[in-house]
Amino acid sequence: MRTNILIIGAGQAGLAAAYALKRQGLSFLIVDAGTKIGDSWRNRYDSLTLFTPRCISALSGMPLVGDANGYAGKDEFADYLRRYASFHKIPVSSSKKVVRLEKAGSLFVASTQDGNRLTSHIVIVATGAFSTPRIPGLSKLLPADIQQMHVTEFRNPGSVAEGPVLVVGDGASGRDVAIAMAGFQKVLLARGRKRRLLPEKVLGRSLWVWLGQLGLLQASAQGIIGRRMRREDPFPVRGNDDASLRRSGVILKPRLAAIHDRRVSFADGSSENIRSIVWATGYADELPWIEVEGAVDARAAPIHSNGIDLPLKFHPAAIRASAVFDKPYGAMGATGGNAKLTHCVSLEPVAAMIPA
CATH class of the missing domain: 3.50.50.60 (FAD/NAD(P)-binding domain)
Structure with missing residues (x-):
């Protein structure tokens, strides 16, 4: 099957990418390993809630109903993602786990666990950062x-x-x-x-709201603030x-x-x-199923600087990401034989990567 844009993963990052692309009239295919949208949240421990309050946890185009300063539970957020896809008519092909992504000429080829092969000009990797448990x-x-x-x-x-x-x-x-x-x-x-x-709160307001207004959530991962935040890994x-x-x-x-x-x-x-x-020792930022030269390092971790793949010399103007707290969600685009890997947190500019 061939498509112009392939989105791998139908969690919040993948659905946000799909929404941005759909608003721009662009066709895409989105696949997910789960049987239902939101399964990556449903299948976690019962008491899990989001770190961020509802007021800043909703995706573009649909509010997260409830106490704006409260925290959605994992099942609530899973159901929200399912409703989001339904409301915006985002078609998701479920039970399609991608086990290999490689380059074939000017196209990307994604092989799924059930033996299908999907080809595309653009690949957005939105599989999340919590798929490879780290155990000492x-x-x-x-x-x-x-x-x-x-x-x-x-x-x-x-x-x-x-x-x-x-x-x-x-x-x-x-x-x-x-x-x-x-x-x-x-x-x-x-x-x-x-x-x-x-x-949790400063002067009666969520800490996350203050961090956003101060620009700390948009700080470069390579900057002084970004390096310190990632090193200390604080949470409310x-x-x-x-x-x-x-x-x-x-x-x-x-x-x-x-x-x-x-x-x-x-x-x-x-x-x-x-x-x-x-x-409870965290997760490895590893994408071993990506077999695109220059996209991942020897540990299968994405190679990037603020979401832009420097070794691959792709057009550098594409995406600005919130890189302090995020993990590698990325996009690859094929143009003139080159590829690109970038964080995909701020997703509106994705269309800029599509070949003319």
């Missing part, structure tokens, strides 16, 4: 009778075996998961580097600060240092027996 090598030292899972597999306290559980990683997900289990069993939370937590406190964790019964521990059979040791020399581990 220490996991290989655990005996077979110790249950372990990445946070992507956790749904609720019933997901883990009875007995002491260790959550490794104190980002927002790790803290959420620890609190969710604290009323049911002994929970330890291993923390790495010092975590910078920000207030919403009942998951250290004091709240302790009140919930979560035992805070320093970095996990070693595993000896069923006993884990921490950086302060203390140790505990455990029955299970939840790895």
Whole structure:
């Protein structure tokens, strides 16, 4: 099947791209690995909510109904994405997982898991940043009778075996998961580097609104502000600060240092027996299925500078991205034998990449 523009992924980034293209009268094909729009949100842990309030979480062209300063739950947002696609008549081809993307002359060729081949002049990669779980090598030292899972597999306290559980990683997900289990069993939370937590509101307004008005959400990832924000990876406190964790019964521990059979040791020399581990250790920015020369590095991470692929010498004027907090959503365009990979957060200018 051949199309001018192929969008891979029908989450918020893919649907936003489709909306922008449709408004400009451009034809496209959008494919998604899930069986239903929003599945990437539905299939996460039960207590997950968006980090950002509804007032700044909606996509262009459709509000996110509810308390503007409140936070949508994961199922609510999944349903919103489904309604968004229906309202704007965005056709999504579901259960189409792309397993390889390569270049054939002036075209891109995407191969799907069910054996189909899709060719296009433009490819927008909108598969999100949470598809490749990162699990430390220490996991290989655990005996077979110790249950372990990445946070992507956790749904609720019933997901883990009875007995002491260790959550490794104190980002927002790790803290959420620890609190969710604290009323049911002994929970330890291993923390790495010092975590910078920000207030949820400043002068009665959402921190995110202030960040947007100050231009921090549009800061260059390579700039001083962008580098610092990405290094510290801060997030607003919403009942998951250290004091709240302790009140919930979560035992805070320093970095996990070693595993000896069923006993884990921490950086302060203390140790505990455990029955299970939840790895809340983040995700790798890897797209190993992209086999386009110059688009990804040796680790399969996108090669870019503020979303523009410098090694490929494509026209540099295409897209401005919010690069401080985002992860690689990208677009590739074929013109004169060259390709381009760019972040696709601010999506209105996508049409500028289409060959004349």
